[in-house]
Amino acid sequence: MAEKKYQVFISSTYADLKEERRKILDILLMADCIPAGMEAFVASDVEQFEVIKKVIELCDYYILIIGKRYGSINEQTGMSYTEMEYEYAKELGIPVLVFALDEAVEVTPDKMDTEAERVEALQKFRQKALTNRLATIWKTQDELTGAVAISIMRATKEIQRPGWQRATDYDEASLRREIMELQKERDKFAADLNDAKKQIISLTKISDLAFEGCVFEISYHYSRTNSTPRNGVIKRELPELFKLIATQMLDVAIGESAIDIVLKQSFWKEDSVWYTFTNGLQIKTILTQLKALGLIYSEWSKEKTTLFWGLTPKGVATRNKMILVRNAPKDGEQE
DSSP, X not given: OOOOBOEEEEESOSGGGHHHHHHHHHHHHHTTOEEOOOTXXXXXXXXXXXXXXXXXXXXXXXXXXXOBOOOOBOTTXXXXXXXXXXXXXXXXXXXXXXXXXXXXXXXXXXXXXXXXXXXHXXXXXXXXXXXXTTEEEXXXXXXXXXXXXXXXXXXXXXXXXXXXXXXXXXXXXXHHHHHHHHHHHHHHHHHHHHHHHHHXXXXXXXXXXXXXXXXXXXXXXXXXXXXXXXXXXXXXXXXXXHHHHHHHHXXXXXXXXXXXXXXXXXXXXXXXXXXXXXXXXXXXXXXXXXXXXXXXXXXXXXXXXOEEEEEOHHHHHHHHHHHHOOOOXXXXXXX
């Protein structure tokens, strides 16, 4: 597999360090890196800086050269564009290599700031940048280029970065192995999904049996004026009981007293006022069974005095299905 090439951003003030930038560019090319210094597009306004930020985002390493000029200042931040580039690279977590000119080195007046504010700003920026563990002081251009060559070689070995590589350079065998691993993971996922579906189907069948084949007895007492009181038992299948209760729940939960009324009205219509259920545990058992099947849920009122029952999503779907189901038309009948 071919080796990666690393993209390196060169940041500095421009006019005073033009020659140093050119030599560093040559060093990076010899190190098989991709220089990304904005030689013909130096940051001097916000719009240009936005473009430079996108270039920095694509870089693997960031080289900062500090001379004796602070550079053009952004009015909004109060920082030079060079310092803003540095801060953005740090924010992105890009390894920063700092090379600062020795303060004792004398330069021509056109390569240094004399205004007190700029000198102070440069000093603060310099001190901040030199706290970086990959910082070096240089006195001559030869020292600078030698330090850059050593630092970039060390950085590429010690600090792993994505780098750049042609698609045609990738090892075909490695790609095939990766594809095979992904296919194995896909097959395992498909098998697990199939097993889960089988379990769901199995549980659904068990639930259906518990639902369809369940018959409940409900004891009652009949007492009407001028009539002989009597006790009795009414039998109903669980699906029928569920349908009677669920059609009254709609989108709200109801209490057990309301459920009693619904069942009595369904069983005895206008005579329901003369009937009472004699075993409250029977109604609770029905509700508990429906809850176990995942059709209804229970919750207490805020005062913890009344237990309410409502439909679960499964219960809503089951209720809707039961309501919509119609008997198939017999031969010769119109739908």
